[in-house]
Amino acid sequence: xxxxxxxxxxxxxxxxxxxxxxxxxxxxxxxxxxxxxxxxxxxxxxxxxxxxxxxxxxxxxxxxxxxxxxxxxxxxxxxxxxxxxxxxxxx
Numbered sequence: 001x002x003x004x005x006x007x008x009x010x011x012x013x014x015x016x017x018x019x020x021x022x023x024x025x026x027x028x029x030x031x032x033x034x035x036x037x038x039x040x041x042x043x044x045x046x047x048x049x050x051x052x053x054x055x056x057x058x059x060x061x062x063x064x065x066x067x068x069x070x071x072x073x074x075x076x077x078x079x080x081x082x083x084x085x086x087x088x089x090x091x
Contacts, residue, residue, distance in 0.1 A: 002074075004031045004042055010071045011050070014064040020053035047072070058084060 008024045015021065024046060031042040050072055054065055066077045073080065 004028060004039070004046065007071060008046065011068045014068040014071070015053065017053045020049060023049040058088070 005028045008028050012021055012024065027042055027046045027049060030045070031039065034042055050068065054069070055061060063077075066080060069080060070077045075083075
């Protein structure tokens with residue numbers, strides 16, 4: 001099982017967004033007091049924080065944005081791009 005603190009640390013390597021850093025650190029702190037069976041809530045929180053920090057227009061995503069999402073999802077960047085391409089084609 002992945003540790004949320006390690007994932008956040010790795011994700012933070014790819015952003016200068018102070019709000020993301022602050023809020024993701026809060027998620028890590030809150031996770032210290034979260035029962036293992038409730039950790040899904042912290043992962044959902046981290047997902048929301050990440051999505052809020054990314055440009056809503058995918059064409060504006062930088063390579064670092066893709067790397068951050070790749071760390072979160074554990075999927076390679078090329079696979080993420082392919083999946084996004086399929087999803088946008090489907091409308």
